[in-house]
Amino acid sequence: MHDTEGIIRENLRLCRDFYRCKIELARPIDEVIPGQFIMLKVPSAEIFFRRPFSIYDYGKRTVTILYKTVGKGTRALASAPRKERVMVLGPLGHGFEVHRGYTPVLVAGGIGIAGIHLLWKQLEKKACLFYGCSTEKEVPLLGEVIHQEPRICTLDGSAGFCGNVIQLLESSLSLVGEKPYVYACGPQPMFANLKGVLAEKRIPCQVLVEERMACGLGLCFGCVKKTLDDREPYKRACVEGPVFDLWQISL
């Protein structure tokens, strides 16, 4: 893991407030485990902290992120021109652990696709992806479909199943195959619903959570997620996470 200088090669608005940013790195990035993230120094004097972003995709000397503008840091990033220099720290954190002998079921809500995409790409055929967003405009966030057709839903029904991704999952969980293992990323409320759906059969599940971060390196203990470990309930999203076992965190 390094802190490497990078140059923005692409910073494209895909739809609404969603952007894809491709960064060329001064030196090769270490192998990435899906679910890992980078701490990006946004090129603006106004932005003090680095910001964490999941590694959407990567190559030997490039890393790509998919992001949504929600505040001043992401807005500043969105306005960064090509050729702008940035610092990229990563890959960071504990990513997804894929367990053999299960059918991988990927669940992404909205920008959550950013944290799932690389896993989807690596799992190839075996994986079946459930993707939910608010409207068809956001479907392109999936990027080019890699293999098995994803199951899509939109809140407004403008594309695919009408409803949220957990409803979609529930409706077809029985059909996905033997021994499903769920890997999910999305907004907090989604995890609660997910828990409800998987509870009965206690289907195994890993989730990628987001917490505010300062260092991304495990130094500050600022990014904790509460778990059921009562000896040490608060675990660092940047070290023990951002991927946690759904059944071990308290929502």
Place this chain on the structure above:
Amino acid sequence: MHDTEGIIRENLRLCRDFYRCKIELARPIDEVIPGQFIMLKVPSAEIFFRRPFSIYDYGKRTVTILYKTVGKGTRALASAPRKERVMVLGPLGHGFEVHRGYTPVLVAGGIGIAGIHLLWKQLEKKACLFYGCSTEKEVPLLGEVIHQEPRICTLDGSAGFCGNVIQLLESSLSLVGEKPYVYACGPQPMFANLKGVLAEKRIPCQVLVEERMACGLGLCFGCVKKTLDDREPYKRACVEGPVFDLWQISL
């Protein structure tokens, strides 16, 4: 007087650590009295205060300054590219008052020429300029000679008289003409020497002084110069100055 947006049209290194910066203004600048200055917002997030600079020259929609890099603000300015946007507040302060019936004698030491140049330009034939710098490399700071040949000296003798500008003045003060009136700008020590030379005949003299400034508008009382007025000794260089009567300030 306004606070006007400007665009750097030229930011040229003239010699060593001396630069000339020409700024195009979004709206016309008010008439300038020689000795007045601007407060310039240096285009760098690191520089908090504006910086004061004498108006070296100006046109309807341009203002030119001559500056020396002495610290982070002037260095940041020196590295500002053409087309960079800046804010220009001015013209500010109390400039030189030219008195009829005297022979104007202008004295500039080093970067002090920046505060004298406009007066020299406006006085035309009548004025005789004494300019002192450290070496011939700095002679170009004079810009194109406007009319009467200036008297030049260098500390290393590489051009003109060898010595400082006050020695030069002393050596030829008797020759400059009837009833000399001195207008001077330069480093602190120069003023003390100047006082010595002019004391005997108590030759009238106005000097442009430099003090650290925050607002440049008379708001903070941060830029004061000590005067002989014991009722209110500290006068603001940005309002009552930067030009003061040499015989009224305490050096």
Place this chain on the structure above:
Amino acid sequence: MANLSIDLFKKTLRNPVMNGSGTMGYGREIESLWSIDTLGAYVTKGLSLKPHHGNPPPRVWEEGQGMLNSIGLQNVGLERFFAEYFPLFKKRNTPIVINFFGFTDEEYIECAASIRPDPFIIALEINLSCPNVTKGGICMGKEAQSVFSIIERVKRRTPIPLIAKLTPEVADIVQIAQAAVSAGADGITLINTMPGVSIDLAAKRVAFRGGLSGPPLKPIALKAVADVSRAVHVPVIGAGGITDHEDVIQFLMAGAQAVQVGTATFIDPFAIPKMLAGVARYMDEHGLARLESLVGAAHA
């Protein structure tokens, strides 16, 4: 356009934005750019019974994204102020707050007592951050006890509403504010500058000692406003690093009835007019009839 007016000490101010004491000269200087009646109220430079010369230069110093100052309370004294500068505010129909100080309890008291009530004077603001020569130069505002006694004695000598302006260099600013209020203070201004030092690397010396102001103060000031406005029943006036209209609104939400802006004006002389326009825009966008509805909103 939105109505920005607020009520303070039974008077109605055009808007909640004042200048910070000592950051807008004697009022006339800024008029080369905008009229002083742009302000909700003008706060005077710190005034004293007799004139003060203040400190030798340098008096101001850039420090990161803020500044240090040690003006040393230069002022022309009350008498000259009223003779030469006060008329402007009457002419502009602009209410003023008279910030004053002394180097002994007696100087404070005489100073306050000598100010005649006037419809344009909405309050006196007592600067408790300056050295008390009789107490070995440690400043008034640091002990609840001395704050209580000075405020109580000043109140006895003036009918004009009294605002206590507090220094942040204290162990518990709420306790100090409570002492001021129980002694009769009608309002609290938070905060004055925080003492700081800057080192000159090249010269290997202390480059400057003075009061820190500007953006670095903001979180400290917001905490003081949030905590004190919860604890006392008198109006709180917020100050410290306010730079734009969002800062103004944040201070109101934290519990300030009004705000004071100092350093920001040095960087952008139009900072105050701009923030007023910004606050008006905010009110329109959020369909706010009165600013009061924002005051303390963050407490809930």
Place this chain on the structure above:
Amino acid sequence: MANLSIDLFKKTLRNPVMNGSGTMGYGREIESLWSIDTLGAYVTKGLSLKPHHGNPPPRVWEEGQGMLNSIGLQNVGLERFFAEYFPLFKKRNTPIVINFFGFTDEEYIECAASIRPDPFIIALEINLSCPNVTKGGICMGKEAQSVFSIIERVKRRTPIPLIAKLTPEVADIVQIAQAAVSAGADGITLINTMPGVSIDLAAKRVAFRGGLSGPPLKPIALKAVADVSRAVHVPVIGAGGITDHEDVIQFLMAGAQAVQVGTATFIDPFAIPKMLAGVARYMDEHGLARLESLVGAAHA
């Protein structure tokens, strides 16, 4: 390359740069980027007798050019620290400072007493900024009296050099430091975070309450170091907004024997190695044999 070593508590440290307590995890985390023996000494996260869970998230907040934190002193407790984390420092031959705290005088004392002397432990650093539950939650470090008594009682129970780490939220930090020293403190660390608040405009609520750190603290910290180092005869360790080698040298000139770096590492994880290289460069350029010659240079 220049010799950056300094002497502290009769031990020689490789260099004067430590991490600030609580800003470098348990020591091992940073080793994915650089070895912990890069530091002059490692300062532990605040440790207590029993483990502490700390506060719910969010615990960190961006505030202008600085940050607010309210970690809530999460730590694994002394026992687990020594069992699981301490061995690394022996292996790396890196001296450590044990930062500790308690919520009552007794907790402080027991905690200190239970730490066995070890050649790698150069000092204990007592964090006087945390709420004392027996005193209604107001923090230890605010009154000279309570500082004196806690330090005196702790000193009686440990032979290890004791550093008092002070909060800037006091009326007179010199007075507090003097109380600590007269009670037997062997060193003073200045300063801990300054309490601050941030308001969420959109949500109309207090977004965050916590300790301010980073560049906004620097002038306040430099003042504390300059004033305290003049007033006491024990080593002062400077902390607050140190970001580059020039800051390090400024703190030394102000009177610090050593410095601690916290927030800067979050922004640039190589901030510390870079500043060490910068200090070495400075020494070479200025032909300095020992850093000691800079300590307090700005006092003259």
